[in-house]
Amino acid sequence: MAKVTINEERCKGCGLCVRACPKKIMQLSKTKLNSKGYHPAEVTEPEACIACAACARTCPDVVIQVER
Amino acid sequence: MAVVFKKTEALTDTVMHYCPGCGHGIVHRLVAEVIEEMGLQEKTVGVAPVGCAVFAYRYFNVDIQEAAHGRAPAVATGAKRVLGPDSLVFTYQGDGDLASIGTAEIVQAAHRGEKISVIFINNAIYGMTGGQMAPTTLLGQKTTTSPYGRDKELCGSPIRMSELLATIEGSAYIERTAVNSTANIIKTKKAIQKAFGAQVNRKGFSLVEVLSTCPTNWGKSPVESMDWLEEAMLPYYPLGVYKEV
Ligand code: SF4
Numbered sequence: 001m002a003k004v005t006i007n008e009e010r011c012k013g014c015g016l017c018v019r020a021c022p023k024k025i026m027q028l029s030k031t032k033l034n035s036k037g038y039h040p041a042e043v044t045e046p047e048a049c050i051a052c053a054a055c056a057r058t059c060p061d062v063v064i065q066v067e068r
Numbered sequence: 069m070a071v072v073f074k075k076t077e078a079l080t081d082t083v084m085h086y087c088p089g090c091g092h093g094i095v096h097r098l099v100a101e102v103i104e105e106m107g108l109q110e111k112t113v114g115v116a117p118v119g120c121a122v123f124a125y126r127y128f129n130v131d132i133q134e135a136a137h138g139r140a141p142a143v144a145t146g147a148k149r150v151l152g153p154d155s156l157v158f159t160y161q162g163d164g165d166l167a168s169i170g171t172a173e174i175v176q177a178a179h180r181g182e183k184i185s186v187i188f189i190n191n192a193i194y195g196m197t198g199g200q201m202a203p204t205t206l207l208g209q210k211t212t213t214s215p216y217g218r219d220k221e222l223c224g225s226p227i228r229m230s231e232l233l234a235t236i237e238g239s240a241y242i243e244r245t246a247v248n249s250t251a252n253i254i255k256t257k258k259a260i261q262k263a264f265g266a267q268v269n270r271k272g273f274s275l276v277e278v279l280s281t282c283p284t285n286w287g288k289s290p291v292e293s294m295d296w297l298e299e300a301m302l303p304y305y306p307l308g309v310y311k312e313v
């Protein structure tokens with residue numbers, strides 16, 4: 001069981017976490033916008049997450065927390 | 069649940085002003101994590117540059133002094149000599165700052181074997197001032213001051229600072245890394261640990277050159293920028309340890 005928490009308000013929608021995720025389970029939200037106007041990142045299949053933290057390590061704004 | 073990854077205490081909660089997907093944020097985090105893990109948060113003095121990282125003092129939860137353009141190694145020299153061997157003194161400088169206006173300072177700091185550590189961000193362009201050609205700009209790379217691409221006849225070839233500084237006797241640890249992949253991000257952190265270690269162990273001058281991205285001035289998305297770093301920068305700027313004593 002892994003848990004990825006993204007601080008959506010601080011996400012800049014850069015997509016680097018999407019690029020880094022080895023399980024290809026991240027995307028930029030197609031429906032949400034934060035108050036800065038960015039589409040925040042989200043995990044599409046939380047049950048497939050392996051808690052590798054690749055997303056968190058590449059995030060320039062350090063907005064991702066990973067737990068297992 | 070056990071925490072696998074969370075933000076280090078050595079970064080403040082201030083939102084970084086960097087453009088979306090800019091490599092600066094990644095390197096800030098790595099530097100801060102190493103400081104926290106070494107237990108040196110209270111003994112660290114950083115020196116911020118002129119350039120995009122000019123506000124670095126807002127983001128690191130340690131004491132930071134701002135320096136005039138390119139003069140960070142000189143300011144760091146003073147701080148280290150006053151604070152002594154138990155302190156950790158680092159500069160954080162971009163390529164416009166370190167490899168252009170600050171070339172004399174960086175070469176002479178290494179030459180003196182100054183026991184400071186330098187985090188050098190090479191993104192092959194001037195960021196803050198609007199995307200002008202830097203000494204590190206690749207041949208053929210288009211910038212606002214090389215609109216037809218950098219011409220070797222006119223501007224020379226891009227400068228390789230790690231190779232240059234590794235020839236200097238006072239250098240104790242010099243490595244070039246990159247932020248293009250999880251593996252290279254982890255290697256960058258190890259390099260920063262080695263560089264800070266060289267300082268703490270009083271071996272001499274240390275520098276980590278990190279190949280990074282400037283999506284805004286490269287005119288690419290953050291993801292395309294990481295790909296361009298791999299395709300264009302890695303062949304010209306080989307990664308690796310250039311000096312270790
Ligand atoms: S922790 Fe790993 S698997 Fe899970 S979302 Fe992040 S990158 Fe993907």
Ligand code: SF4
Pocket residue numbers: 006010011012013014015016017018040041058059060061062063064089
């Ligand atoms: S890397 Fe960070 S800032 Fe960029 S999209 Fe992912 S969570 Fe948002």
Ligand code: SF4
Pocket residue numbers: 085086087089090091092120191195196281282283284285
């Ligand atoms: S201008 Fe370039 S280097 Fe500066 S913050 Fe923006 S992306 Fe980063």
